[in-house]
Structures are given as structure tokens and as C-alpha cells.
Amino acid sequence: MTEPHPLPARFPVTVDVVALTVRDGALNVLLITRLIDPFRGQLALPGGFVLAGEELLTAAGRELAEETGVGRLPGHLEQLGSYGPKGRDPRGDVLTVAHLLLAPDFPVLAAGSDAAHAAWYPVRQVMNGEVRLAFDHERILSDALERAKSKLEYSPLGAAFCGLEFTIAQLRAVYEAVWGTRLDPRNFHRKATGTPDFLEDTGRMTAGDAGRPAALYRLAEAARPAAGQPARAVLNPPLMRPRD
């Protein structure tokens, strides 16, 4: 915070959002098809310019809402990190602050804005090169995935992918999709229900599905996002992903 001798530059600042969800057991990311240059016709992360007087997180939420046509954003939104400003946009130096949304599956209006239209894509298709992203968005997605994976280990945020109430199996499906591994249902059940300040039994059960009905849980009070505060409680000891 010292004044420069050299000329300070002003940069256009954008916010981008890596919105992740689990659909049909697979991790999906929300992408927009760019309708304008640069990268017209290519897929990219949703995002846009920060407006004067706007906070970063607010801007990220606003852009995502605009481009998906969603009213109130579900899930958990947090800052991921900043990229640039050098050499990431052919139009010039642009700084972007990437964000991460972990959310239950929600429907997107394909024609959310006249500049882009949004849809969910399996993350696997991006990672294996089947789908290419504009700008440096593949790198951002890759960082977001690593962040999401590690968040599940030590925070209760896996539940952000579920609705308000969910079964242990649904939560396990989230972990399996994000980590890309299978987990033993019995051991996961033990850990999830045995970890203090994580889950709370609602007393209700599922019905209608195949197999034995499952108990419905919700996030424990201590694990829910307090107003304005960061996510507080941690999983201790953590629920580590298998490393081989």
C-alpha cells in the first residue's frame, strides 16, 4: 500500500464463477456458450465485469444469476483466487477474480442473457479434452476442482451440494462424484453420522425409492453458514480422500 513511482495501472476486473453440482452421480460445471467475440461460440465460465461500488462476491453472484436466470442462488459461494492480469484476454490485460459455487442441481434458463447461454456439462468432458474452454478457464476450473476436493475433506461443505435434507447415501454420492472414487457405504455412514457438529437427524425417512428407506439428515446447526461469517465448524479429524 505504498505509492508508486512507476505509473499505477487501472485494470478492468471481472468475476468468474465455477459453479459445480452433482447430476446423475457425475460432477457437472456450469458453462456458457459465448455469443460474442472473443472466443465466440466457445464455452467459458459464467462471469462478467465488476461494477463500480460492487463487492467481489456480490458481483459473482449477480453475474451467475443473470446468466442462468436464477433468482436466489442456492449453495455455497466463496472466492477461489485471482488470475492475471497479463495475457489472459486477447483484448488486453484483465484481472479476474474466480469464485466457486457448490450447489444442488438447479435448472438454468438456456437463454439467460443475450450475451451467452448457460448449461451444465460433466466436468469429465472438460478434463479429458472433449470440451475446450475459452481464456484460461481450464486452469481456473482445475484449481476449483482441487479446492472442492479438499473442502470436502475438512469442511461440512459437501452438504452444500445437497438440498436442505438429504440421506447419507446422497451425501456419499457427492463425495464420490467430487473425488472420483468409490467409498465404502458402511464406513462412510459411520464417519458421517459419528462426526460431531456435522449432521443432524431430522427424524424423517425417505419413501418410494428402491431398497430400505433411509433416514433424512440436515446440516447441524454449528455447521450452517452464520450470517456474514465464514463456514465455521470443521470435520475433525478430517474425512480424507483415498490417495494412491
Add this chain to the structure above:
Amino acid sequence: MTEPHPLPARFPVTVDVVALTVRDGALNVLLITRLIDPFRGQLALPGGFVLAGEELLTAAGRELAEETGVGRLPGHLEQLGSYGPKGRDPRGDVLTVAHLLLAPDFPVLAAGSDAAHAAWYPVRQVMNGEVRLAFDHERILSDALERAKSKLEYSPLGAAFCGLEFTIAQLRAVYEAVWGTRLDPRNFHRKATGTPDFLEDTGRMTAGDAGRPAALYRLAEAARPAAGQPARAVLNPPLMRPRD
């Protein structure tokens, strides 16, 4: 990354650095005394404007070097997060990208630049209100401390506070200073030397200090920062700080 209807704003972008080190068993942070307004005479994090065509990490390193008079920066520098742009600088909206440096104790030239002069301060003095920081730097410091604490748990970065070679006791002193707890020397020794891909025995020993000489270790090959790559190896299982 969608074009805006509303006017995109251009923001001045600064980089700030929370440089942490351990001196005399206490965690210290590098602060500069502001010689100009705003906040003239107050303490603040070192930092400054990002120049055109400059990367964030580069800018952070450059500013820190300028304000401390240090040639090559020691330790580990990483991005912490971005703050703003709203309401954090009386002169107007400024976005800042905060960084975190974990480094061995290094001497700073008090008169590093004509805009500020730098010195190490015990973190405790800031946290207990004995020393106040300008801008929103207390919040940034607080986020940096939490990041540092958690980094020690699952990454080998505690060693970034030490020199190239260090004893287990020196490393333990780092953990104790950052976490603000005492650790059992015998259990810490077992964990540090027993964790794969963490430490490497140099075969050499300390001499001259009180007590039995200690073996000197260095970071294991796998735990050292590969060129351009993020810090790779993790402590698995992690070395969790005591929670009470």
C-alpha cells in the same frame, strides 16, 4: 466473461503481502510505517500498485523486495485472496490482491523506500490491539494467519520458515509459534521423521548449542517447490493442530 450492459469499471489494483516469520519463538509480521497519506504514520502491510503487464505474484514479490531492500526473496510466496474494491481506501475503490509469504527471518532495511520503512512486529501485538493497522489490513492479516495455520497441517510449508537445513526442534518451534500451542517434542519428532516425503536427513548435526546435538534435516525432494508448479506433496495423514 460476458460483456456488460452496465459500464464495466476499471480499478486500481494493488498487491499486499503478509510476510510471516518466526523470531525468538514468536510469530512476526512485516509491517511498514506509512510516510504518506492516507494513514500517514500508521502501520500497514507492505504492498503497492500492480504495473501494466505484470503478474500478481511478480508484483507482490517486487513490492516486498522494494520495501525491504531484499534482493532475492526467501521462503514461500503464494496468493491469499482479493479484497474490495468497495470502501477500503478513503481515496476511492481499490482492489487488492493479498499474498502470503512464509519465510525464514531475514533482515529488512528500515529505509527500504522513501514511501515507507519496514520492520518485523510480533503478530500478538497486532491481534491484541496493541498495534493497529491501516486500511482493512487487520482483516487480511487475520485471514493470512488462518491460512498459515492450516497450511502447516497438511503441507510441508512449515519448513519454509526455516533455512535450507534445520533441526526437528526448529521446525517444531515454527509449528508452536504459528499455532500458538506447545507440542510434545517426542510425538512431534516421531510424526515429522515418520511422515513419508517430508524430511530428509542430511547426515549432519548441530554443534555448540546446549544439550545433545540434533540431526539436521532438509525438505525431501518431493516436498520442494518444483519450478512453476504448486507445492505438491501433502502431509498424509495431516499433522492436525490441537483443537479445544
Add this chain to the structure above:
DNA sequence: GTATTTATCGTCACCTTGACAATAAGTCGG
């Protein structure tokens, strides 16, 4: 009703951790 599916509870061996005893190998003060 029987097979199938999914949920949940238990068991057991192994590993890690926290608490703490014991020993090793220097310096320090005389």
C-alpha cells in the same frame, strides 16, 4: 412370497496419536 436392493449396525485388525518413561550426548559451572 422370494429375489433384489439399499440402509444400517457390528466386528476385527491395523495404524495413528497422546501421554509419558528412559536413555543419549552434549554444555555449564565448579
Add this chain to the structure above:
DNA sequence: CCGACTTATTGTCAAGGTGACGATAAATAC
């Protein structure tokens, strides 16, 4: 040089957590 002291390092042991997997419970599917 000696005993006192300091710090490093090796062990021991019990408690807790985890992975592998058996067994049972309670639905749906045929």
C-alpha cells in the same frame, strides 16, 4: 574431570480412528 542440567531421540502403552467386510433390516420388483 565431575555432577548438574539441557536437549535429542527411542520406546511403550492405551485409546481412538479407519479399512475391509459380515450380518441384519426394510423397503421395492417380479
